[in-house]
Amino acid sequence: MQHVDHAILKKSIGYQEYHALIEQLLSQSHYLSLKSIENDTHDTRLNLIRMERLDKTARMTAQTRLQIAVIHTPQIWLTLTEVWCCDAAQIVPTIQKMAALNDKIEHRLVFRDQHPELMDAFLTHGTRSIPLTIILEKKSLKVLGHWGPRPQELQAFVLDNLQDLNKIKDEQEHKTRTAEFLTKVQRWYAKDKTYSTQKEFLEVLKKA
Incomplete structure (x- = not known):
């Protein structure tokens, strides 16, 4: 895939909206009572705790700050995720902190299961593995690179x-x-401590 459709971006949400959605789901009694997603509910609750911890404690390296500061062309970092994904709880807050270092970068999130056509363009060993972040040129939505689902x-x-x-x-x-x-x-x-995620994502950014 060389470009991402504008229609997908219209359905994306920001990190704070994503965080609020998780809290909303966990507060709904019908979501908590569905036996078919009992394990997912447990994982989602743990994921919220993990995200909140990283929001407070994750530190960006000097190299991360330097490399992201020199990005001058506006970009969108589009992350495929799901609220029950344990890897996403560790990766998404890190990507968010990296994006926040430069106001020319916008981090948006979409849900894997709602966008199978997008996910299938970025398979990992033939699987729909998440989280996965796609780096886009903001104006054209041209794909510049992607990284995920976890450090090598x-x-x-x-x-x-x-x-x-x-x-x-x-x-x-x-x-x-x-x-x-x-x-x-x-x-x-x-x-x-998020260092591998930062290092590997920076390597993708260099090529972008």
């Missing part, structure tokens, strides 16, 4: 573990091992 080191860890998990036939063991795996992923993010 963590991505390799995730892919290796998913292969192992898919081989487990026992339901209870699969559940237990999955929980352990997800805990390790969150520990990786906590230890990394």
Whole structure:
């Protein structure tokens, strides 16, 4: 995909709207009571906590500040996400903080499941993996580059573990091992302190 349709941008929301939407969903009794999304509700609540923590504690590196400061052509960073996505809770606040360093950059968000045609243009190993941020020239909506769904080191860890998990036939063991795996992923993010996300996103920006 060389350009993003203006109609998609019209349906996008800002970071604060995204944050407010999560709070709204978690306050609605019918959303909380739907058994089909019980796990998603639990993840969404944890994600809100993670986002709020990063909003307060994530620090941008000197290199991040320097490189983003020299962007002179207006850009839109369009992030594909979903409120239940645990990786999005770690990545989206970081992208938002980076975008906020330069008033020529606007960070917008759209939901993956509402835009399959957009998601399918940016598959990761054939999968609709999120979050994924598309860098656009604001005037033309030309695609300059994209990054996601997670830092390379963590991505390799995730892919290796998913292969192992898919081989487990026992339901209870699969559940237990999955929980352990997800805990390790969150520990990786906590230890990394957003630095890998910043570094890799800057590399994409250089090429853009």
